[in-house]
Amino acid sequence: MLTNVAALVWDGVAPFELGVVCEAFGIDRSDEDLPVMDFAVAGVAPGPVETSVGFTIDVHHGLDRVAQADLVAVPAMKRGEPAPPAALEALNAAVERGARVLSVCSGAFALGEAGLLDGRECTTHWRYTDELARRFPLARVVPEVLYVDTGLVITSAGSAAGLDAALHLWRLEYGAAAASKVARRMVVPPQRSGGQAQYIARPVTDCSAETLGPLLTWITEHLSEDLSVETLAKRSHMSARTFARRFRAETGVTPHSWVTSQRVLVAEELLERTQHSVDWIAAEVGFGNAAGLRHHFARSRGVSPQEYRRAFSA
CATH class of the missing domain: 3.40.50.880 (Class I glutamine amidotransferase (GATase) domain)
Structure with a gap:
């Protein structure tokens, strides 16, 4: 310690x-x-x-x-x-x-x-x-x-x-x-964008991209829904190719990477603060099932959801 x-x-x-x-x-x-x-x-x-x-x-x-x-x-x-x-x-x-x-x-x-x-x-x-x-x-x-x-x-x-x-x-x-x-x-955000696994509380999400800011905010409020490039492009009235290019230009990452990072961050918070099952949390944040959550969580955080909960659950 x-x-x-x-x-x-x-x-x-x-x-x-x-x-x-x-x-x-x-x-x-x-x-x-x-x-x-x-x-x-x-x-x-x-x-x-x-x-x-x-x-x-x-x-x-x-x-x-x-x-x-x-x-x-x-x-x-x-x-x-x-x-x-x-x-x-x-x-x-x-x-x-x-x-x-x-x-x-x-x-x-x-x-x-x-x-x-x-x-x-x-x-x-x-x-x-x-x-x-x-x-x-x-x-x-x-x-x-x-x-x-x-x-x-x-x-x-x-x-x-x-x-x-x-x-x-x-x-x-x-x-x-x-x-x-x-x-x-x-008086700083708990997390800024970076490529490392970061054991930091859910950040104040940066939704200030030049034209995509409202969409980023909407994504964080609808993580359980279909957030594929095609769906997000349609919502933004763009072709999938144009949307993907603009998203990366404004955020520095791909739509899939950005959405996945937000889903992991919310899952992290739910693992700490609730006793809901891993399956329930997986569905709530949009990973579909426990296997999907385990895959992305371990890849991002280096531990399984269960290990994380044992370490940091209140």
């Missing part, structure tokens, strides 16, 4: 990305019945650390604090300067003992220097993905996602994507309701 978090910093740390980590894991939210993390900012040694924008922060903890953490978070750092060897050793030691390591934005370069990206999928800010792949050729860089979770090593894209990865961890450890409370407190 995630209870102890350390942000590891050294000269050149970006204050905003450090703030993302502090906001996600360092706030006392016990008034909302959320667990309070044992959180600290640590350096290679206690003392002053200069940020990337010129001011200095006073860090009270050294690497002994990092050695206690369940999660070691590395905010964005200067890419052109090598990380301190002691910091790289601490990151490797964390993974070796089974702790998670999370990078935000260009913090992924420190993980690369530590060898933690070798053979793993990873990401960083889209401006730096080519550089990350070039500098660490054994890493499998995925440029189009908000974050990548490979188990013990989690990398996130630019700045705010660190919040997406943090909410993913809240969701993974404490369930959708907890992640939603954290997201509301930060």
